[in-house]
Amino acid sequence: MFSSCVDPSSLQGLNWLSCYLTTGKHIDFYWSFLTVLTLLVVTAPTALAFGFGGAMLARSPHLPLRILGKGYTAMVRGIPDIVFFLFFVIALDQSIEWLVHQVRCPDWTDPIRNGLEFRVCPQAKVPQNSSPQVWHSIYGFVLAVITFALVFGAFAANVLYGAMQAVPRAQLETAEAYGMNHGQVFRRVLVPQMWVYALPGLSNLWMILIKATPLLFLLGVQDIVYWARELGGAKTAVYAFPHPDWRLYYFLALLVFYLAMTKFSEVVLTRVQNRLSHGQATAAGEAQRKAAT
Amino acid sequence: MKKLILTTALLALTAGAASAQTIRLGTEGAYPPYNFINDAGEVDGFEREVGDKLCELAALTCEWVTTDWDGIIPNLQSGNYDVIIAGMNITAERAEVLAFTQNYIPPATSAYMALSADTDVMGGVVSAQTGTVQSAHVAASGATLVEFATPDETVAAVRNGEADAVFADKDYLVPILEQSGGQFAWAGEEVQIGDGVGMGLRKSDTELRDKFDAAIATMKADGSLNTLIVKWFGDKVATY
Numbered sequence: 001m002f003s004s005c006v007d008p009s010s011l012q013g014l015n016w017l018s019c020y021l022t023t024g025k026h027i028d029f030y031w032s033f034l035t036v037l038t039l040l041v042v043t044a045p046t047a048l049a050f051g052f053g054g055a056m057l058a059r060s061p062h063l064p065l066r067i068l069g070k071g072y073t074a075m076v077r078g079i080p081d082i083v084f085f086l087f088f089v090i091a092l093d094q095s096i097e098w099l100v101h102q103v104r105c106p107d108w109t110d111p112i113r114n115g116l117e118f119r120v121c122p123q124a125k126v127p128q129n130s131s132p133q134v135w136h137s138i139y140g141f142v143l144a145v146i147t148f149a150l151v152f153g154a155f156a157a158n159v160l161y162g163a164m165q166a167v168p169r170a171q172l173e174t175a176e177a178y179g180m181n182h183g184q185v186f187r188r189v190l191v192p193q194m195w196v197y198a199l200p201g202l203s204n205l206w207m208i209l210i211k212a213t214p215l216l217f218l219l220g221v222q223d224i225v226y227w228a229r230e231l232g233g234a235k236t237a238v239y240a241f242p243h244p245d246w247r248l249y250y251f252l253a254l255l256v257f258y259l260a261m262t263k264f265s266e267v268v269l270t271r272v273q274n275r276l277s278h279g280q281a282t283a284a285g286e287a288q289r290k291a292a293t
Numbered sequence: 294m295k296k297l298i299l300t301t302a303l304l305a306l307t308a309g310a311a312s313a314q315t316i317r318l319g320t321e322g323a324y325p326p327y328n329f330i331n332d333a334g335e336v337d338g339f340e341r342e343v344g345d346k347l348c349e350l351a352a353l354t355c356e357w358v359t360t361d362w363d364g365i366i367p368n369l370q371s372g373n374y375d376v377i378i379a380g381m382n383i384t385a386e387r388a389e390v391l392a393f394t395q396n397y398i399p400p401a402t403s404a405y406m407a408l409s410a411d412t413d414v415m416g417g418v419v420s421a422q423t424g425t426v427q428s429a430h431v432a433a434s435g436a437t438l439v440e441f442a443t444p445d446e447t448v449a450a451v452r453n454g455e456a457d458a459v460f461a462d463k464d465y466l467v468p469i470l471e472q473s474g475g476q477f478a479w480a481g482e483e484v485q486i487g488d489g490v491g492m493g494l495r496k497s498d499t500e501l502r503d504k505f506d507a508a509i510a511t512m513k514a515d516g517s518l519n520t521l522i523v524k525w526f527g528d529k530v531a532t533y
Contacts, residue, residue, distance in 0.1 A: 008332075024333035090371055097372070110497070116390060117370045117495050122314050125372065130315040133356065220360065220373070230323065230330065233445035234452075236468040238325045240332040245449050 008240045020241045029227040033257070035141070036213045036223055043148045044206065050153025055160035069157070076154030084151055085218050089143050093126075100124040140220045147219065152209055159201030164190060166197040168281060196276040196284075203269045210261050228254050315354045316501070318344050319374035322359035323443050324465060326525045327380035327490075330359065339525035343397055344378050346517065350508035363423060363442060366390060369495060376494055376505070380462065382426045382487030392496045394506045396489025397518060399531040403427050406466045407451060407458035407480040414481035417457035420447040426486045427460045451477070464526045 005011070005019035020026070057069025076084065097120045098112065105121035112120055127135040167190055175189040214225040232247030277284035320328045322336055331337035336357040348355035358374045369377055369391070383393045403426070405414040415435055421428035423440040431438045439456050441447045448469055450456040458480050459466070470477045492509075494502045512518040519532040 024335070025330060028334045090367075094371060114497050116367075117497060118372055119495065119497055120372070128315075129317055129356075129375070130354070133358070136358070217361065218364075220368075229443070233323075233443070234448065234469070236325060236472050238329065238338075238468060242472070245452065247449075 016241070020243075023241065025227075025231060028222070029224070029231055032222055032224045032227050035221065036216070039141070039145065039148070039213060039216065040210060042145050043152065043209065046145060046149035047152035047156055047205075047209070048202075050149050051156025051158075051160050054153060054157025055164060058157065058161050059164060073154045073157045073161075076151055077158065081151060081212070081215065082218070085147060085215050088150070089147055089219055092143060092146065094118050097124055097126050100126055137221065144216055144219045144221055148209070148212070148215075152205055155205050156202065159198050159205065160194065162201070163194040163198035167193045171281070193280065196273070196280050196282060199269070199273055199276060203265070206265060206269075207262065210265070211258065224254060224257070315356050316348065316376060317356050317358050317374035318348075318376045318378050319358050319360050319365060319369060320344075320377075320379040321362050321365065323362075323445060324380050326468065327462075327465065328378075339521060340378050340380065342521050342525075343512075343518070346512065346521075347505055347508040350511055351504040353504070361442065362425075366493070369493065372495075375498065375501065376492050378492050380465075380490055381493055383489055383491045384426055384487050387493065390496075391493040392498065392502050393491040393493055394502055395509055396491045397509050397512070398490035398522065399533060400485055400487060400489045401531065402463045402483045403430070403460060403486050404463040404466055404479055404483045405458045405460050405481040406448075406470055406477050408477065410478040410480055412457050412480040414458045414460070418455070420450040420456035420459045421461065422447055425461075427462070430484060430486055431460050464530060467527070 005022070008016065008019055011019055054069050054072050057065050058073065060066050060069065097118075101108065101112065101120040101124035104123045108121045110119065112118065122129065127139050171189055171193060172185055175185045180188065213223055216223040217226045228250035229247060232245065232250035234245040235242045273284070274288075277288055279285060279289075320336060320340060322328055322330045324338075326338050328336060328338040328340040336359060341357070344355065344357070360368050360373070362379070365377055365379060365381075366387075368374065377391070380398075381387070383396055387393070405412075405419070407414065417436055418439060419431045419434075419436040420439045420441060421431050422444050423442055428438060428440055439450060441450060444461060444465060447456075447459045447461060448466075451459045463483065470479070492502075492505055494505075509518070513533045522530060522532050
């Protein structure tokens, strides 16, 4: 990065360190923080949407829909995350390629499945073999978001389902007495009131999601934990910047990052909780009302 | 309608099918000097040079991909890359699921490295990387095996006392031992395992395998492979 960094072996002390911390590899490390944050920002709302859908299905008066909603939560919650991440992603990737294969290569005669091998025609590869690495990374990232959203959506569905059940029946009955139909009761009374019950569960999920990002590496996306391990490992003279085992320092930096994320989330979640409790028929809402008078 | 949208999205994603196919080379990127990620963040090492040269000889466009060692064979089989070139020893067990080219590194020795030369490598705790020929050897030797996902962690385990010795390719351990300032020493006997290091491909990819096989033969014949071996591993190792 700096012109003085051309010959690292001649550098000393701070100069060495400043050059070391700005190598291409370290820049990749810094970018991976952004990858993780992007994943969180994209996954959280998607998972919430999956959860909302799942909870609505689980409450549906129609049996098939109810089975679908409950089946989704039960299945995902029952399977260990790591199995899900290994199995589901490969299945998703292969089914996408299989679909493209059907469209693009109808004349292909070789078997697609050959023992353990999965082989579609070259035109059906997603992304194409010839496309730049960045597309492969983006594709991997999108698969990661879908998988994370599906897993955390199932947990969120259960939380939201419980929250919907927790809204006092009297509130809904009152709304019905005013002549609102099912949809109106749901939109105007049930949904606005359920969040305060859902928040503790959802904030738990958010915290777990923050810490689950190292699973990204299973999906081929290089996250901060991968880089910390790779950069911190002992380096022989074959590298431009040899150093002993520094994983401790790298993982300490990650510790600070994760603690900062946790603290920040806690502050935000407390504010949201206060806001949602306002005017609610809960102990917290009651306390707010008393404090105001 | 939904299917139509999905198909359109997929077509958009995969648009621009180039006529010349790119061959993706999968490596671990954590096994210097065979393959590692250099400070610029690129794949480097002996296999980088050999791989680039072989692609040139076979007139192929190649691209490098890194993956963790644990999933290197399943990822090849599901088509995420086309070739494994990651210091993988040719063994009968692996040849059941992969098609290997001829070796581009002659059968090399594996060695035990410990804090002192008189460490008991047959009865103590020995670390090795998961899914390697070395870990299988340790498991069969009577020593207690501790496995790690990356080669670096196997060495770190000896340094911090978790394991008595590490068992790995000698070529990987040599620079570590030489630069440890006397901290490490060879222990036990050296062992010959495997039939040398080769490239692994899907069994159905016979055409590509033959191309690389021919390119390796060319490099062996004109001596350029030996030059690279000496450049990265020193002049004390076996050559062709």
